[in-house]
Amino acid sequence: MLFLPGNASMMISIFLTGLCFLFLGPTCCSGSRILVVPVDGSHWINMEVILRELHSRGHIMTVLRSDKSWYIPSNSSIFTSINVTMLEDEAADINYYNKMLLDVMERRRLPTFIRTFYQQYLITYMLAKGHEIMARSVSTMLDDPVFMKKMQDSKFDLILTDPALPIGVVLGSYLKLPMVFNVRWINTGEGHLTIAPSPVSYVPVSGSELHDQMDFLERTKNMLHSIYSFVEQHFFINPAYSDVFQRYFPPGTDLLSLELAADIWLVRTDFVFExxxxxxxxxxxxxGFQCTKSGPLPVELEAFMQSSGEHGVVVMSLGSLVSALPRETTEAIAAAFAQLPQKVVWRFVGERPSSLGNNTLLVKWLPQKDLLGHPKTRAFVAHGGTNGMYEAIYHGVPVLGLPLLFDQFDNLLRLKERGAARVMEANSLTKEDFLEALKDILETPSYRNNIQRLSQLHHDQPMSPMDTAIFWIEYVIRNKGAAHLQSAGFSLPWYSYFCLDVAVLIMALTGAFVWASVLVCKVICCRSSRRKNVGGGDHTHIVS
Structure with a gap:
């Protein structure tokens, strides 16, 4: 055995410690300055998850928020905030969505072909007002020399934004910052439909409530939804920003061109789900980047879970945006829960249902991921938000869906198509139907088997979704953008993109060739006919 003097041993320890910091410490771009322009509500929940991971790697973040923000704190240990005028300053409060829910539930009684278009109209109406507010907000920012000097003097290395609301897109483009999107939705629907080729023959348009195996009528409906999205983008959304683009950007700039110039699109889905x-x-x-292993529950909640015995627990949450269902709906749900042998944990805000059973625990907030990962959990009654659907996949819990607004109908359709969920209409829900659906989810093994199969596929990746997200954010910082990954197709005019100019040329040449061929044939036929006529006339003269 080799013994080293104290100084030599200390030097080796320092050397090994240095190696550990070199290989295990923060990346070379740690300490980068990142401007973050998020969207409030549930979108902020998953944006904050990324910010916490970036903070742990040494990055310095500045978040733009409204002084009236619903979720984004003004004081945080992981970022500095700047209050600016945002959508929340002028828009209706969060209770607006409760009113919108009642309207959607009423229109869900219409035939399927019609109701999806009506829902899109409601969203368009809401977005049109929202974009007018956001255009004024971004104009106020760009017109404020003190604010803009602060932005420029901060020397940000990157802007991380959610393009569902385009303030960050416009501001980041004006500042000429490398841009990364944390995206599922943009102005007219799912972001993937904007950035990637999306044939309407098998790629369902957002809000259409269609799958990828469409018959003729479904493809017709999908095409109409695609046309509607085009009209919405160019006639309802772009005009709101025309003054901003005329004053601050080169001619020909519109919102879509700025979005397509983003370096990386971190899309909050994968092909286990999509x-x-x-x-x-x-x-x-x-x-599923926001999903983590479940942690311990509060003592009282853990005791409630354990008291369920072999029957287990049903977890119900309808998200953070809508705070209340109609009274008759909650009474039917409570009455159905009361007849289950399972215990129920229900995130509930509002007047306590009179039909509530002793097996049901009402809470204003619940640790959703910890409950879904609990071994006693048997089913998840959910509205179909993206975050909740991925947590169900991550933990392998079958879903009974009650979609209410926006993308929730499409999200639950995807799980239903994979045999991992059953979907009900909240507007026509009765105690008997809801109880039957609950028993079906709880007692039919295929639902749990299918969702656990999806969970297995989701976990079988070379890198976790979070590590993937952080890698690409830091990749853009290190390389000051990722222009080499952007398709040249985005810079082409529409007729060149679809090769319509080439098609016109080929058709013209083909037409000219056919015309010339016909002309030549006519000339040849005419000459041949003349020769025959001349030859026949001479013969007759000789005979006579």
Whole structure:
């Protein structure tokens, strides 16, 4: 055995410690300055998860928020905030969505073909007002020399934004910052439909409530939804920003061109959940990045879970955006829960249902991921938000869906198509139907088997979705952008993109060739006919 003097041993220890910091410490771009322009509500919940990971790696973040923000704190240990005028300053409060829910539930009684278009109209109406507010907000920022000097003097290395609301897109483009999107939705629907080729023959348009195996009528409906999205983008959304683009950007700039210039699109889905479709080099899939292993529950909640015995527990949450269902709906749900042998944990805000059973625990907030990962959990009654669907997949819990607004109908359709969920209409829900659906989810093994199969596929990746997201954010910082991953197709005019100019040329040449061929044939036939006529006339003269 070799013994070293104290100084030599200390030097080796220092050397080994240095190696550990070199290989295990923060990356070379740690300490980068990142400007973050998020979207409030549930979108902020998953954006904050990324910010915490970036903070742990030494990055310095500045978040733009509204002084009236619903979720984004003004004081945080992981970022500095700047209050600016945002959508929340002028828009209706969060109770607006409760009113919108009642309207949607009423219109869900319409035939399927019609109701999806009506829902899109409601969203368009809401977005049109929202974009007018956001255009004024971004104009106020760009017109404020003190604010803009602060932005420029901060020397940000990157802007991380959610393009569902385009303030960050416009501001980051004006500042000429490398841009990364944390995205599922943009102005007219799912972001993937904007960045990647999306044939309407098998790629369902957002809000259509269609799958990827469409018959003729379904493809017709999908095409109409695609046309509607085009009209929405160019006639309802772009005009709101025309003054901003005329004053601050080169001619020909519109919102879509700024979005397509983003370096990386971190898309909050993957192909375990989403239908297969074409993609692009700068699209990175991070579906379920916010999911983590379950942690311990509060003592009282853990005791409630354990008291369920072999029957287990049903967890119900309808998200953070809608705070209340109609009274008759909650009474039917409570009455159905009361007849189950399982215990129920229900995130509930509002007047306590009179039909509530002793087996049901009402809470204003619940640790959703910890409950879904608990071994006693048997089913998840959910509204179909992206975050909740991925947590159900991550932990392998079958879903009974009650979609209410926006993308929730499409999200639950994807799980239903994979045999991992059953979906009900909240507007026509009765105690008997809800109880039957609950028993079906709890007692039919295929639902649990299918969701656990999806969970297995989701976990079988070379890198976790979170590590993938952080890698590509830091990749853009290190390389000051990722322009080499952007398709040249985005810079082409529409007629060149679809090769319509080439098609016109080929058709013209083909037409000219056919015309020339017909003309030549006519000339040849005419000459041949003349020769025959001349030859026949001479013969007759000689005979006579």
């Amino acid at each position: 239908f297969p479709r074409p993609t692009m080099p700068n699209v990175v899939y991070i579906g």
